[in-house]
Amino acid sequence: MTATAARTSPRKRASNGAARRTDADEIGLDALVGHAGYAVRRFQIWIFQDFIKTLGNVDIRPTQYSVLTVIGANPGLSQMAVAKRLGIERARLVHLLDSLEQRKLVKRIKSKEDRRSHALHLTAQGATALAKFKRLAAEHERNVETKIGKENREQLLRILAGFT
Amino acid sequence: MTATAARTSPRKRASNGAARRTDADEIGLDALVGHAGYAVRRFQIWIFQDFIKTLGNVDIRPTQYSVLTVIGANPGLSQMAVAKRLGIERARLVHLLDSLEQRKLVKRIKSKEDRRSHALHLTAQGATALAKFKRLAAEHERNVETKIGKENREQLLRILAGFT
């Protein structure tokens, strides 16, 4: 939206005596208003904060939830496969799994086919816990729906389906 | 979308002899498919990477661009006001401004009204540079449009307008 940027003239806000108006509503964003990335980033921050809050009691963050969900749906995957599928660095997944394994939610099993790799599985406890996490995540999703509206949420999922 | 989650059955992927299929396309996401946050996060990563790449020659990242744009549109703002408006921690803005000031794009001017605060302005060089950054950011925005489509991008901006 370059047109918007070009049309917006700076509101003078001199430091030499003019009234300071610093309310968020009063401060223009200029070109940022036309940038999808800015809106998406702000929304993503809101949505993650709601997720973290809604799953606060069970201490599960979005990335942990995504790892558990993919392992639950695809038992036996290697770490590389999970990392690639979710766009996580394999080095980072090591620490994520260390934490989840310490909490007895996930287990690494040495593969007999390829002894370099680990087959990932949920523990029985992990499967039970994940069911609970999914209920809480669904509650979070209803918060999203309340925030932006049912129709808008569905449009959003449709528009961004290609990025999953 | 709990229904989706409940309906999806895990595809067995035993580590004891079954063929390993680890292509990203073949690995189900289960409940993640119904979560707006997951799609939004993946899209946000794509969009920031494209922004960073498109503005790579001028070495400007999304947060730096947002700070410069807001200062350009509202000269004389305090650091607190910029931080609040953009949702950046004031402690973090200090470092961002240190960097932008070293690059002679921004200057801090001691306020005469409130000697605790700094009025922020673009330098002449900063204003010229920002005009160039905006042209590159518009190019990035056209990449977004190419990626998701003109209509979808406009719908996205409309849906998320409340988060800016």
Add this chain to the structure above:
DNA sequence: TATTGTTATACTCTATAACTATA
């Protein structure tokens, strides 16, 4: 007392590189 800018610390996340053990 409260606020602005600053410094400092810790933790998350991203991006690399290098090492080991296997293939």
Add this chain to the structure above:
DNA sequence: TATAGTTATAGAGTATAACAATA
């Protein structure tokens, strides 16, 4: 030689707390 998992490091980004100067 290439790959899977691991370890380590550095840079963003987020979240706090505390301090000096000023209100």
